[in-house]
Amino acid sequence: MNIAKVTKNNLWVKFFSNFEQNLQNSISMYFKKAAFCLIIYAFLSGCSKKVTQQAISKPVGPKREFRAVWVATIDNIDWPSRKGLSSEIQQQDFRTLLDKQKSYGMNAVLVQVRAAADAFYARSKEPWSEWLTGEQGKAPEPYYDPMTFMIQESHQRGLEFHAWLNMNRGAHRVSKSIMDDHITKTKPEWFLTYSGYKLFNLGIPEVRAYITDIVVNIVKNYDVDGIHFDDYFYPYTEPNEKLRDEATFKKYNDGYKNIEDWRRHNVDLVVKNVSEAIRREKPKVKFGISPSGVWRNASTDPMGSATQGGQPSYDNLYADTRKWVKEGWLDYITPQIYFSFEFDKVPYKVMTDWWTKNSFGRHLYIGHGAYRVKAGSKEIGWENANQIPRQIRYNRTKPQISGSIFFSSKSLINNELSVNDSLKKIYYYPALTPTMPWKDKIPPNAPQNVKVQKVADFGVAITWELPASLPKDGDEVQGFVIYRFDENEPINLENPSKILQIVRNEGILSYTDKNHNRENSYIYVVTALDRLQNESVMSNVAKLK
Known part of the structure; x- marks a missing residue:
């Protein structure tokens, strides 16, 4: 809406043409119009804000890229x-x-x-x-x-x-x-x-x-x-x-x-x-x-x-x-x-x-x-x-x-x-590299005994253990994917926005979630990766008690 044009055509022209006869009516009409325009402006601003938020939201993208x-x-x-x-x-x-x-x-x-x-x-x-x-x-x-x-x-x-x-x-x-x-x-x-x-x-x-x-x-x-x-x-x-x-x-x-x-x-x-x-x-x-x-x-x-x-x-x-x-x-x-x-x-x-x-x-x-x-x-x-x-x-x-x-x-x-x-x-959300099934299509076994615990002001500590055994091809675990979901949210491992972190297996089987919202309840699962980033099934589900 072109507020200036509406004001000019519908208010000011009428105001000056009928100044002596309709001064009070014109002023009243002006304020009504102005109030209406302010309401429209507020509405459009809200829409604009929503559009802007949608425009700057991060595209999820593929999980593997x-x-x-x-x-x-x-x-x-x-x-x-x-x-x-x-x-x-x-x-x-x-x-x-x-x-x-x-x-x-x-x-x-x-x-x-x-x-x-x-x-x-x-x-x-x-x-x-x-x-x-x-x-x-x-x-x-x-x-x-x-x-x-x-x-x-x-x-x-x-x-x-x-x-x-x-x-x-x-x-x-x-x-x-x-x-x-x-x-x-x-x-x-x-x-x-x-x-x-x-x-x-x-x-x-x-x-x-x-x-x-x-x-x-x-x-x-x-x-x-x-x-x-x-x-x-x-x-x-x-x-x-x-x-x-x-x-x-x-x-x-x-x-x-x-x-x-x-x-x-x-x-x-x-x-x-x-x-x-x-x-x-x-x-x-x-x-x-x-x-x-x-x-x-x-x-x-x-x-x-x-x-x-x-x-x-x-x-x-x-x-x-x-x-x-x-x-x-x-x-x-x-x-x-x-x-x-x-x-x-x-x-x-x-x-x-x-x-x-x-x-x-x-x-x-x-x-x-x-x-x-x-x-x-x-x-x-x-x-x-x-x-x-x-x-x-x-x-x-x-x-x-x-x-x-x-x-x-x-x-x-x-x-x-x-x-x-x-x-x-x-590339806001992390991505695993694409798998190459012609080279290796055997995934590792899943991590086990995943636990979570609040650590004072540092966040949520997530720990896990290596799989109990190696897969058929004998590949060692090269890394882990840590996922975080809201407490009542369905677990969907194909959604990369739920990946909290991808970590390399350096022998430290833990990670601290420092970006959790204290007012929210989360659940965590961990998967294992091999050299070609074949991914295991998920671990047990862990949530804060």
Whole structure:
């Protein structure tokens, strides 16, 4: 209602036109109208308040959802903040990074531990990374193993740790420090030079075996939850550059007549061999890849997407990403759909919908270009603060999509257009990671003897005991989910808003509920989680007496 207009038309005009004759009547009418308007205003204010409360209420979201962020170490994009920091500062910076990502609702991190045939971990035959210590081959001071540290810190916060490896780089074009005994110098025949990079020649069998050995070494020596490759296989096409691997093709063509099909075969072999090696070494370690968003355009292949992608992975990077999930070589795939809904050549919706039809029962996580979010951006759609939230909401309408990964950590921390504030609302309630029944579908047994007790002013202490026995697969309990319900409320473990906390099994079988309302009566139940977050049935019900 336009009160000013009503007042002007129905009161003041009449007031002035009949001033002498109807002064008292007009004044009376004015106050009646004003009182009516105040009543309407109060009513609308109440409605507005309700609407506002509904608008800012936190969406419950799914109980299981992969929520992760890439932590890039190449050229110190995310961590460490610069080369050559002391070990203490590196460690504190990483703790701060994890705390922030956890506060945004993340339940996993993908940390780049191999940027260019180097290492951010001690147990490696490749040298320490220059982006860690400032000089390739130089160990951290004081000495520590960064990956052991990062895994422990991540797990303490309930975050999965996926070791992200760049597969194809021997030397980056921004590399400043390369040792004399680095593999690019001791095995120069293993490398192709392209656009300032030294790239592993994937057509050489020994190269493929070397890459597999790097992965197996990590899986064997570190408690990683996953191994992750990015989108670099054969290089993105550069103008006036030629990939000179004709001699390798001639020597190792495996009967292929076409060099492009042969290159795809080489990448297939790397992916397949790594997948099989992980399963042999530790079958419950996940394996995922984040390729470029477009597999093929429909203009080239009717099975492709209705897009105009400039460098499809199949055609330009010789990466048959669709095949890898169809063959079951991957546990998850994360296409980098770094495009807005409004981008005409590769619209977010079109590309996402295509992947939902081509993930073949494996987990599909969407890679989001958080780095593109910017006020005043000239890239269509990315100047809009709602772009990322809209993408996540759209994902949640598709049962084939199991989560999101954001590039990169720094982009979220910088909080351009309040992107991390938006995530805090969307991810307000915690989420378990999605299960992988093809790897493990046997849940642990339930915790037992759950008890609750008020502890002075500290809250409600919840204690429990481990299950009396292990399940058929012998998996140890890795964590617990603590649920809280109102006393007379039906127990529904599928409602994530009832999750009080997800805690890792560190041997302390207790938790204190500090946010209870003293005037309310609650009941509590606890479930157990295994390594792949299969969840047990609930424990006994415990309530305050």
